[in-house]
Amino acid sequence: MARAPKPTNRNMAGVYQGWIRFWNRNFERWLYTMHRVTGVGVGIYFVLHIWETSNAATALQLGDPAVWEGLMAFLRNPGAHAGLLLVALAAVLHSLNGVRLLVSEQGWLIGKVKRPTYPLLPSSLKGAQRPLGVALVLVSFLLTAYAFYQLFVVGLGW
């Protein structure tokens, strides 16, 4: 008997076929792309944020708060705050989708295995994980609306 191929989680299709070309695929595939894109985006922001906050330590060492306050004044503009709003959306979406991945990888909420019948939809896509996915997208936008309030109404006085 031929041996079954070793399962792989490798994306052999590359960035375009494997990530970006998701419009003819299912909702979970869209979430996969979003998880990759938001993860890379927030990761890059994290490194920049470590640099940004290190200026506060430098200000304390020099006894000169202007080092920090000058940087904050420079970043206090609609463009930078729009960037932070995207970071907030990406961070929340990545976090909540991470919870969905954790839950479904444990085998919870993914439906029971059944004999395939037409239209041959995988039973794993019939459980509660799909409504959970839709809910997490909605909650992400709701929390981003709060971030908008903090960044633009409180932060910029709109």
Place this chain on the structure above:
Amino acid sequence: MLIQYLTGAFIIVLGAVHFALLTFAGGGYDNALKFSTVVFTYTAYGLAFELLLAALTFHVFNGFRKVLTELHQGRTYERAVTWALALAGGATFLWGTRTVLVFLGVIG
């Protein structure tokens, strides 16, 4: 990968506290970024910041490694990616740790 999930779950909890400090507890986003508030926050929550930094550095750089090795494979390539990101992650962690230690008064 279990450790990616564990650090992720840890980051959600501490990250939520971090965002809450910026908004609810810090007296709004505008007030949270004032130098005096920043000094108070770092001094009071320095250890929590360090734990968040450790978990985030691992999660972010291991995530980059996963993305890069998912897109392309090869023994030399995968080793190079792992080592390069371990070094970059280590540097980021040390850089962030310096900030925390300055506020805790360990580094002058």
